[in-house]
Amino acid sequence: MRVFILAGEPSGDRLGGALMAGLKELRPDVRFEGIGGPEMTAQGLQSRFDMSELSVMGLAEILPRYRALMARINQTAQAVLEMKPDVLITIDSPDFSLRVARRVKARSGIRTVHYVAPTVWAWRPGRAEKMARYVDHVLALFPFEPPYMEAAGMRCDFVGHPVVAEPQATVAEAEMFRARNKLGDAPLLLVLPGSRQSEVARLGPVFQQVVARLQLERPEMRVVIPAAAPVVAAVRRLTQNWSPAPIILNPLAEDVADPAAEKRAAFRAADVALAASGTVSLELAASETPMVIAYDMNWLSRQIIGRMVKVDTVTLVNLVSETRAVPEFIGANCRPGPIAAEVLKVLAAPEAQLEAMRVTMDRLGRGGEAPGLRAARAVLAGMSNT
Known part of the structure; x- marks a missing residue:
């Protein structure tokens, strides 16, 4: 099984690392390529470039780096197309990851999964319909999110929030x-x-x-x-x-x-x-x-x-x-x-x-299966139903 997976900031790297661990447990034959940080690297990913290049926020920060970011988007999309993975998994960082997914979908039939649903329940509900043109499956952190994604035409699974798996002080x-x-x-x-x-x-x-x-x-x-x-x-x-x-x-x-x-x-x-x-x-x-x-x-x-x-x-x-x-x-x-x-x-x-x-x-899933493993099961279930 071949997976191209990418994250653009530390929180996404943590989600990605847990998801990769879950996929390795369920599918020992899995092979990863993509972009990530230390958590994903620890699971065997060799990042194509330093994830920190993508960790920018705000118009003032993005504008000076716009051309460099667009080049990374195009480079990443081309890498996905060349790999021809069984699934492309993008994690949060929508300004980067969804642009990659859109370019990949325009030129291939590669299945696309996006981890962390956009907050369409809070503002800009039209984002879900736009996303559905190039995202097949969404992994949601909150239990009230799937109906919003499904209404736009995407499969959506609630997989639990990572906070429930974090250690707590005694x-x-x-x-x-x-x-x-x-x-x-x-x-x-x-x-x-x-x-x-x-x-x-x-x-x-x-x-x-x-x-x-x-x-x-x-x-x-x-x-x-x-x-x-x-x-x-x-x-x-x-x-x-x-x-x-x-x-x-x-x-x-x-x-x-x-x-x-x-x-x-x-x-x-x-x-x-x-x-x-x-x-x-x-x-x-x-x-x-x-x-x-x-x-x-x-x-x-x-x-x-x-x-x-x-x-x-x-x-x-x-x-x-x-x-x-x-x-x-x-x-x-x-x-x-x-x-x-x-x-x-x-x-x-x-x-x-x-x-x-x-x-x-x-x-949010406390007491149940770890969110990373739930996310891995959801990815595999979505692939088996296509």
């Missing part, structure tokens, strides 16, 4: 985290201002005011910030005058044996979190950490996105659990006073949110 590890940082029984606030410079720049001052208000109400409260690698310096600048000083977890710190385990322990030790909108809400749900979500953007983006969004919540826990248990403050509502008040409410009464988080994890 109570003992959380207690050790508190002991190492001399936290005692103090209420612990987890602050997650985003993983991009632009997010920290925009949300940081708001989050700073929230923390100041909370510490007036609860002077004993302590703060921990698990900083993403690209924004460690920005977080340090933001918090240099905070009192008491927050605990900043640096994933690049050489004196920490396992930064990922340290982050998991912080999540489990925290009593409540203030987080930027995004998939981090699922990480918090997996660790059973109650949360308040906040996000803002520039005025123009607010106007455009506000007119396009089709749902009344952007928090994945709310969407999957079909509740509105997680408070969110988006756009013009991203204001320190109301956010701080809601954090205190959640801290005092987290029960409804904890139940919604448990429902979310169950619906």
Whole structure:
């Protein structure tokens, strides 16, 4: 069995690595070619070029590299056509991967599978119909997504979200985290201002005011910030005058044996979190950490996105659990006073949110077969039905 598989960013590389492991388990004769990162390389892929070339976001970042990216798209599509695989699997990164799939489909009958459904349930529903012209099969991370893809004419299987397969800290590890940082029984606030410079720049001052208000109400409260690698310096600048000083977890710190385990322990030790909108809400749900979500953007983006969004919540826990248990403050509502008040409410009464988080994890596949293996089974089943 021959598979051409490609991913364009770290999250896709993780999905790809797990899927490749599943395919190897089910089909030991499988052979891979394509593009990926360290997780996919560990499963035997020799990437045709460094995946980091594709990890760009935003118009300003893409424009200077447009010609180089288009050349990589054409080069990749040609490589697929020359290999003539049994299936082409593209993972997320739609600006790159779907352009490859479209070129391949225009010149061949190669089966195409796309892993991670576009968020047509939230905005731009027409994307599904366009995608159906060159994608045969979609692997979805959320259980409510298949009907949207199937309505557009594609096969779609819910295969589970990778968050359910990620390790979680134990109570003992959380207690050790508190002991190492001399936290005692103090209420612990987890602050997650985003993983991009632009997010920290925009949300940081708001989050700073929230923390100041909370510490007036609860002077004993302590703060921990698990900083993403690209924004460690920005977080340090933001918090240099905070009192008491927050605990900043640096994933690049050489004196920490396992930064990922340290982050998991912080999540489990925290009593409540203030987080930027995004998939981090699922990480918090997996660790059973109650949360308040906040996000803002520039005025123009607010106007455009506000007119396009089709749902009344952007928090994945709310969407999957079909509740509105997680408070969110988006756009013009991203204001320190109301956010701080809601954090205190959640801290005092987290029960409804904890139940919604448990429902979310169950619906995403917790306790079942690993998502990578489920995805592999879905790929093989789709091929056998063609």
